[in-house]
Amino acid sequence: GQNIDQPTEMTATEGAIVQINCTYQTSGFNGLFWYQQHAGEAPTFLSYNVLDGLEEKGRFSSFLSRSKGYSYLLLKELQMKDSASYLCAVPTLDSGYALNFGKGTSLLVTP
Amino acid sequence: SQTIHQWPATLVQPVGSPLSLECTVEGTSNPNLYWYRQAAGRGLQLLFYSVGIGQISSEVPQNLSASRPQDRQFILSSKKLLLSDSGFYLCAWSRAGAEAFFGQGTRLTVV
Numbered sequence: 001g002q003n004i005d006q007p008t009e010m011t012a013t014e015g016a017i018v019q020i021n022c023t024y025q026t027s028g029f030n031g032l033f034w035y036q037q038h039a040g041e042a043p044t045f046l047s048y049n050v051l052d053g054l055e056e057k058g059r060f061s062s063f064l065s066r067s068k069g070y071s072y073l074l075l076k077e078l079q080m081k082d083s084a085s086y087l088c089a090v091p092t093l094d095s096g097y098a099l100n101f102g103k104g105t106s107l108l109v110t111p
Numbered sequence: 112s113q114t115i116h117q118w119p120a121t122l123v124q125p126v127g128s129p130l131s132l133e134c135t136v137e138g139t140s141n142p143n144l145y146w147y148r149q150a151a152g153r154g155l156q157l158l159f160y161s162v163g164i165g166q167i168s169s170e171v172p173q174n175l176s177a178s179r180p181q182d183r184q185f186i187l188s189s190k191k192l193l194l195s196d197s198g199f200y201l202c203a204w205s206r207a208g209a210e211a212f213f214g215q216g217t218r219l220t221v222v
Contacts, residue, residue: 030208042201042213043155087155095170096143096160097207103154 004102006088011108012078020073020105022088033099034062034073035087043087046073075107083109113138117202117214124221130175130189132217134202137183142204144185145211146177149199161185162207197221 003025012018024032031050035043049055049064049071061074073086085106089099117134124130136142146158157170159177167177174193178186185202197220205211 033210040199040218042216045210045212048210091208092157095157096145096162096168097205098143098145098157098160098170099155099203099205099211100157101155 004088004090004100006086006102006105008103009106009108011110012075014078014080014109014111016078017074017076018078018107020075020086020088020107022071022073022102024069024071024088024090024102026069026090028093029066030091030093030097032062032064032071033089033091034060034071035089035101037085037087037104039084046086078109080109080111083107113204113212115202115204115212115214117217119217120215121218122220124192124219126194126221127191130187130192130196130219132187132200132202132219134185134187134214135183136185136204139183139204139206141182143207144179145203145205146185146187147201147203149201151198155201159187192221194221 005023033048034046036046037043047062049062054063059076064071085104087104088102091097092100114137144161147155148158149155161167161179175189200217202214203211
């Protein structure tokens with residue numbers, strides 16, 4: 001089975017940097033995904049890590065350590081529009097590679 | 112480019128009534144297809160997945176069913192809705208192991 005843990009809520013200030021952590025346990029690793037979900041909307045893909053290290057994409061970066069079962073999403077130069085839920089997910093090989101999502105971290109960006 | 116359409120966007124149905132939600136994918140062939148449900152304040156729960164026409168796998172026991180009559184069409188149904196079926200339903204597609212792309216979602220309220 002799979003177990004994915006993320007903090008429930010985080011608050012950060014506009015212009016700051018925030019790190020959202022995710023730990024996972026999986027019987028077979030096929031990469032880790034991060035999604036952003038604004039209230040009332042569908043999740044949108046942010047990043048994918050399959051090898052250890054940092055993947056940078058503009059203001060967003062994602063890090064993976066397979067040996068520790070750990071990932072984080074780093075958001076720089078926070079903007080008000082970054083207020084959303086951030087979901088960590090790993091694919092499940094025996095469910096057609098369906099993504100198994102954590103409960104998500106609700107990020108509130110304040111002025 | 113690939114697109115995914117899901118409708119309707121919102122739905123209010125009485126208890127005991129039937130349900131049919133439809134999802135279609137364009138611009139790709141033989142996608143993996145998924146139905147998720149997100150209850151208020153909770154994570155995404157995988158309901159069904161399909162790796163080919165006519166092939167459906169269920170992840171949780173419930174009074175819902177799914178069908179895939181065509182390669183790029185995925186339908187979620189119920190004969191009699193329960194109050195507990197209320198939630199945000201999301202259709203998604205992916206290539207095995209790659210990122211999943213979500214439809215706009217259907218907010219279902221059973222009254």
